[in-house]
Amino acid sequence: MSDAQPPLVSMAEQFTGLPMGDLIGAPLLAAAKANSAMAATQTKFLLDTCFAKETTDDGKDHYQPVLIKMTLSRGVLVPVDPSQPDQEPTISEVKTTFDLPLLTILPLNSLAVDDVSIGFDMEVKSSFSETTNEKTEEALSAQSSFSAKVGYGVFSAEVSGSVSYDSASSSSRDTHYEKSNSAQYSVKVHAGQIPLPQGVTTIIQAFTNSISPIEMPVYGEAG
Amino acid sequence: MFTQINCPNCQQPIAINVKRLVAGDSFSCKGCSAKISLAGESSNVVTKAVNSFEKVAAQAKH
Ligand SMILES: [Zn+2]
Numbered sequence: 609m610s611d612a613q614p615p616l617v618s619m620a621e622q623f624t625g626l627p628m629g630d631l632i633g634a635p636l637l638a639a640a641k642a643n644s645a646m647a648a649t650q651t652k653f654l655l656d657t658c659f660a661k662e663t664t665d666d667g668k669d670h671y672q673p674v675l676i677k678m679t680l681s682r683g684v685l686v687p688v689d690p691s692q693p694d695q696e697p698t699i700s701e702v703k704t705t706f707d708l709p710l711l712t713i714l715p716l717n718s719l720a721v722d723d724v725s726i727g728f729d730m731e732v733k734s735s736f737s738e739t740t741n742e743k744t745e746e747a748l749s750a751q752s753s754f755s756a757k758v759g760y761g762v763f764s765a766e767v768s769g770s771v772s773y774d775s776a777s778s779s780s781r782d783t784h785y786e787k788s789n790s791a792q793y794s795v796k797v798h799a800g801q802i803p804l805p806q807g808v809t810t811i812i813q814a815f816t817n818s819i820s821p822i823e824m825p826v827y828g829e830a831g
Numbered sequence: 832m833f834t835q836i837n838c839p840n841c842q843q844p845i846a847i848n849v850k851r852l853v854a855g856d857s858f859s860c861k862g863c864s865a866k867i868s869l870a871g872e873s874s875n876v877v878t879k880a881v882n883s884f885e886k887v888a889a890q891a892k893h
Pocket of ligand 1: 860
């Protein structure tokens, strides 16, 4: 009887037909291509706009960062002259200029492809058909009536024992026939924004750190 | 268009709206109340850079 059971489908086989490579790969590839194009654009923009190119005598290109002038102003407390104790301390505004590389004020990392998310759910279920179950039940009832006949005239205990055996068998088959398998796949692929290349970040950090310190006037030296 | 630079006085980050900076606005440091702005002599250079940056950024959206 168990030979009649249809085989459960192979989950792996069901998914083989799906073009997984295309489903996940195509959008990612498109995003990667766009990002790579943007990286080239970033570099070109960086060199063309934020650097001044000089070609040396030996024909080599030399890039100097374009510097812009910034003004920093802040209030400075002017201390009281010890010889004039009646004087009130005053706050005077001091202006200083400092150079800043142009590239530090442009949000270069916004020149990148936004986040890419690919998500889909797949589910494949496999179970036995109803017709198979019906056939099985008929077979079982025939078997149980057969058991009753066999048991007739023999010890009652033996008959009931036989029936209970059949019933147990039937219920165990039920369980067996209801067996199904299912597979659920949730595919989530996420590609985030590419940060600035480490080299660029390092250069910007170096520039930022080397902003020339401002000179504050010292009482008695001003003038 | 936003960016940030570290305050030359106290190293605290100062958020800057680049377009407003080009327009002449100044930005205050939260750490030491210093104000930074673009010096007039660099206005042209930064305006040109901002314009070409915006062109590149607009291409990126396509
Ligand atoms: Zn500060």
